[in-house]
Amino acid sequence: MQIAFVAADQDLSANAVLGLLTCEGSALLASDGPYARAAAGSRFTGGKGQTLDILGSDTATRIVLVGVGKAAEFDAMAAENGAAAAFAHVKACGLLSLRLVLPVDDPAFAAQAALGVRLAAYRFDRYRTKEKPEVKPSIASVEVVTAHPEAASHAFGPLAALADAVSFARDLVSEPPNVLYPEEFARRVKALEGLGLQVEILGEAEMAKLGMGSLLGVGQGSTRESQLAILKWNGAADPAAQPIAFVGKGVCFDTGGISLKPADGMEDMKWDMGGAAAVAGLMHVLAGRKARVNAVGILGLVENMPDGGAQRPGDVVTSMSGQTIEIINTDAEGRLVLADAIWYCQDRFKPKFMVDLATLTGAIIISLGNDYAGLFSNNDELAEDLLAASKAESEPLWRMPLPPHYDKGIDSMIADMKNTGGRPGGSITAALFIQRFVNGVPWAHLDIASTAWAKPSSKPTSPDGATGYGVRLLNRMVADRYEG
């Protein structure tokens, strides 16, 4: 996708669509305005989400009006969503380019519109060999009109880095599990060294030396080797400044193990590495925009399979923390991976805080539906920062409780704890389990099982499938609270 910022007076080619983001009550719709007759033949009023096509006018081959709601409420997010909706509406119409005109000419809005287009244009088509050209997206370049193209380009710099990072995360989530197994995931993040990140990969022998019996037990039934990826971005003025840390669940495929999942929908478990993908995406954008912060990303990469060597319900494993865990259900594997990844993270890096992201429980989907991820935290300030970033980036998040007395539900008869607490409050007991591996560090856990994948998607900036949820939210929190 080519994106450019252009001055208003350039000619429009016959192969271009003109996209006009239109507010309610816009002068464009006035009865003496150019589009009043077309609007009169429809119910278009400029309301959010509405579109109106005008074909064969004197001025352009195709014009699309895209409603963006009330003028007084038009902001960067409205520009982003309007641009995304305009792109999605015409992307496969056969014409080659789209020129977008915003109701307010502000270079920050123009840049945000370009971000909307980049996110809406994401597509994972690597394995489609027979798609007919007439149904493929045709729009290959987008121009955003502004009187300040240079300022808009400048503002777009960090947003383009964000779009690259979200696409990277979406690709990881979209890849089939026979292609993206732990070692392949590790190779793809190792390649991010090209952006200036430092990346270390630990294999099973190294993790065994560290005593990571909890993580290793999950991968035990797979022929693929488990990996731990450690990504470091050192962008702070003081290279020795205490880092912030992010930990991701990277279950490249979750069959459930011996506690096997039912066949129906099991293919969805390829995206059980969405937490690790979001952390990798975050590190990608921090490096891409040269964020002034020291950050660490830890990815626990495993495959949960049921072969003859697989772990059994009833097994007891010893985690790196020294705490023992009785396995009740081998399908509650994400928390076992996080237990060791989190312990390793705080032990080695002594971070200011840790945020983990995980497609951890089906129960969070039952609790919150498909728009909100669940937030659990032992620290109100960190929780507030995450909620503020979530609002700013439109990646909805809802805080959930960590009631101390629920914690008894994961006590075990024969070990320090068991890995499931039954169905009631399943997301909460999962979070309480992880909390047992947090050693006095401010910590937050994002259960993104509800948001990592969207089908159907409810957002113009997120086509059906992998969302990349978390990359924007965390990038915003870092930018607003931890840089400079």
Ligand code: BES
């Ligand atoms: N990866 C799943 C959670 C999940 C479910 C993610 C649906 C995305 C969509 C997780 O490993 C899992 O299997 N959790 C179990 C826990 C239970 C056995 C205590 C669950 O949610 O059913």
Ligand code: MN
């Ligand atoms: Mn599972």
Ligand code: ZN
């Ligand atoms: Zn899982």
